[in-house]
Structures are given as structure tokens and as C-alpha cells.
Amino acid sequence: MHYNVAVIGTGPAGLSAAITLKIRNKEILLLGNAGLSDKISKAHLIRNYPGLPDVSGEELAKNLKNHIDSLGIQITEELVSTVYAMGEMFSIQTKSNHIYEAKSVILATGISFEKPYPGEEEFLGRGVSYCATCDALLYRDKTVAIIGTSPKEEAEAEFMAEIAKKVYYIPLYPEEVSFDKDIVVRKEKPVSISGSIKVDKLIFENDELSVDGVFILRDSVFPQSLVPGLTVDGNHISVNRNMETNLKGCFACGDCTGTPYQYIKAAGEGNVAALSAVSYLNATK
């Protein structure tokens, strides 16, 4: 299915963009988390959202959910791994290996304070991957390390163990890990990834593993890895006042574009990005 606009992210920025686009009768695909954003639900008391004085994060999330439901906006629960600009279309690939197409894209992915590992960006596509489901077959009978940031990534390691010769699993969370399959669990923090043409090592402070591939399974993707060719400034996406990025038809809004990190700034930018996307679609009809 082809969409007018794909909105990536279900925080205030993405939801605001989706609401405006829906009101402007655009075919939208809203990709993200059915539970909206942890940054909404975890807020204890919000005192600066106009019209909703002293609202709790949970209440704000409920209001936002009611608002999108009332407009018939559905969330497609997917983590987007890559967005490719392909001339007049964008191809949007997800972690569960689905591909969607849209004429325009709005990035509303929030901000992650994690930093990529040294070597991660250099070896992306040359041994570093963010998606076991997508790339596992490239590692048949090989040795791979999987860095998991939450217990839900353990299923990816089990899947990988059916294909690879040896799987190391490195959990970056405190919960106990146990597998039915033959997977070696290493509870150490990786410090870097190295190699020459392709990845050959995952390095810890006092040790290293010889591997053919490193899978890094996070809940978010760095903007420069998410959209190849996107101009970024540190970990923020560069935009102008119309929320246009350097890529035609690609807009960004909310925390991912920079400070201040605030709900109303995110929602306001979502509205601007949506209206800019509408103008873009009208101009390219």
C-alpha cells in the first residue's frame, strides 16, 4: 500500500502531525508504539501544557489516545530500521522485515541519549546490523554477537541460534537470562567494534570476542542510521523553520530536532511538519 505520508514516532510530535494530516484528508501511516511514548506516560505531573493544567503523564496519554481514536487514526506497531529516499518515494523498512512506501516522511522519533559504539557506524552493513530478523541469513554457520537492550530481544537471539554456528548474547539489562538453545550469555559491557573490511571483533574492557557479525538491538535507531544521507548536527536532525530536512519530502519534528525538550514544542513542530508535508504533496501532484 502506498501512503501520502508516513509518520514515524508516537510521541506528542508524531501524534500532532498525524492529527493535522488526517484533518487535511491525507492517507497516513503512523508507525511506532501502541503505548504511545514512555516520555509521556512516565511524567508524574505536567504543568506547562496549555489547556490541561496539572495533568499527569498517564492522563495526557489517555487524552492523546482518545483524540487519535476519535479521528480513526491507527498505530502500526513497528520499529522502523531504515528509510530510503528513492526519488519520488520513500521506502520504509521495519525491524520485523516489512516494507512500506510513502511519498513523504515525517520523523518524530524523539531523542536517545545513548551514543553509538566506536566502530558501529563505520561497520554498519559490513557486519553491524540492527535487525536479526532481516539479516540473520547472512550469518549461516558464522559466529555472531547480539547486544540486547531489553528482554524482548532474547527471541531474536533464539532465532539467530537456529541459523548461526555460534551465538553470544550480551544483555545490557539486569534481568536474568536463560535460553533453551545453545547461546553463550556474556554479562559484560562492550566498548567497541573492530575489523578491517568487515567486522571481526567485539571488544570488552578486559576481553574480546572473534565474531563475523554484531547485532545491536535497541528500541531506537540513530537518525543518521535511520535515514542514509540525512544531515544531522550531533544527535539532532537539522531542519529549517518549516521542519524540512535536507532530503526533499522528508520532515522532522519534536525532540529529534533539538532542544528545548518539551511537549508543546514537539506538538507544535508536529503541526508545522504536517502542513509542510501537505504543501509538498500539493506541489508534487
Ligand SMILES: Cc1cc2nc3c(=O)[nH]c(=O)nc-3n(C[C@H](O)[C@H](O)[C@H](O)COP(=O)(O)OP(=O)(O)OC[C@H]3O[C@@H](n4cnc5c(N)ncnc54)[C@H](O)[C@@H]3O)c2cc1C
Ligand atoms: C519523566 C519526564 C517528564 C517530563 N516532563 C515534562 C513536562 O512536564 N513538560 C514538558 O514540556 N516536557 C516534559 N518532558 C519532555 C517530553 O517528554 C518530551 O519533550 C516529549 O515527549 C518529546 O516528544 P517527541 O514526540 O518529540 O518524542 P517522544 O515522546 O520521545 O516520542 C518518540 C516516539 O518515537 C518512537 N520511536 C523512536 N524511534 C522509532 C523508530 N525507529 N520506529 C518507530 N518508532 C520510533 C518512540 O517509541 C516514541 O513513541 C518530560 C520527559 C520525561 C522523560
